[in-house]
Amino acid sequence: MYKNGITFTSLSNKMNQKSDIIPTIVALSSGKGLAAIAVIRISGPRARFGLETTIGRVPSPRRASLATVRDPTTKEPIDQALALWFPGPETETGEDMAELHTHGGRAVVEATLTALTGLEGFRLAEAGEFTRRAFENGQIDLTVVEGLADLIGAETQSQRRQAFQQLVGTLGKRADAWRQRLTEALALVEANIDFSDEGDVPADLSGQVLRLVTELKEEISKALAGAARGERLREGLTVAVAGPPNAGKSTLFNALARRDVAIVSPIPGTTRDVLEVHLDLNGYPVTVLDTAGIRESGDPVEREGIDRARSRAAAADLVLWITEPGDLRAPPPLESPIWRIQSKADLVDSDAKLSSGRESEAQTRFSLSAKTGEGLEHFVGALSAFAGQAFGSGESALVTRLRHRLLLERVVETLNRASKLGGSDLELLAEELRAAATDLGRLLGKIDVEDVLDVIFRDFCIGK
Ligand SMILES: Nc1nc2c(ncn2[C@@H]2O[C@H](COP(=O)(O)OP(=O)(O)OP(=O)(O)O)[C@@H](O)[C@H]2O)c(=O)[nH]1
């Protein structure tokens, strides 16, 4: 899809020369542990040789065929497997690739890996090495590498959807198109600087260049508008459960986790460390934190827990301030939104519930019992709605990482400076455009300076 300045011809020449130097890598690509099928992947200049020596032949390209995997030295059969052959460069890594789908037993996988890595020029792949080769060989850009990492890490459906957009290159393609347009503008400006004596270079280009700069600025700013949403969806929303000791925080936390994660006891000051669970609320990722009860304490360990509770609550996207019936202690002032929740609703008889409801109506948002489940469903519904609002609905965000955001923000700043310059100083204008294009190149993980010259030669036919 994207080439990092290396063309396929030069790549395969390189591979021919270096087939002894570039190791052929092998790895178990399916999960570890007992499984029905194990997928063993091979990539590199000797992938074909790997098939020839272990299954005795090379299947037709991209067609699964049944094969007996044998130990190359003893010829002892190891397993029956499905074998696939993917000749490069139209492969994921850009190299020759092969796959063996063996049975998933530990001994089968071990024997197959040992057989392959015993061959000359073969070794086990390092973590992420297939993807790294794909990137280095120009098969994918950096945003796609990131999308792949996010897709594998996606825990909820909304995260999966966002990562998938990135995997198919939505951001990368946009950034590549922006970069291309900038490069063309740069070529126009540079032609004006260098070749202004020649008759066939248009005289006034600054208007055209500035229009393009304005357009790009608007498009990139629009993409940046969804950045907060995109980053949050990658990382998940953080909700901190906080409040005085013994309020029932850990009980509520366990109820949300549907597991017995935190220790619950009638002794105030039970929770010290901050505990975390990851929830999937209607497809939205939410991390809930259980924290130490906030009070004055002489115990240094508890004090440390309280400090942590305060700082995590301050950084959370939402704080659930839990208090027992009758306890009207207010939360500390925080920037994050706070929902006040009255716990242990089962201990309050219905008459008292009415009056206590009236008394603190303005402040208490929910009354629930984590023990009996009373009011819990209503509360979880509200939490899901809050998450839904925070993540926004509809189109996936284009910008999902801090790295993207910082680079794109800098591009917008640079373009702003370029607009201000206008046609007053072409040298400086060229410099700004080059800086913006370089940052977009950084976003994609490639920076090829040769591009500018290519475009000049293509569009202006110099020397004609
Ligand atoms: N009846 C009733 N008791 C509850 C409820 N929730 C918690 N409790 C009890 O209240 C006590 C304290 O509960 P925890 O969940 O440990 O409270 P906490 O706020 O985490 O306390 P610290 O970690 O010490 O700050 C325990 O004895 C719980 O069984 C509830 O909804 N109803």
Ligand SMILES: [Mg+2]
């Ligand atoms: Mg607790």
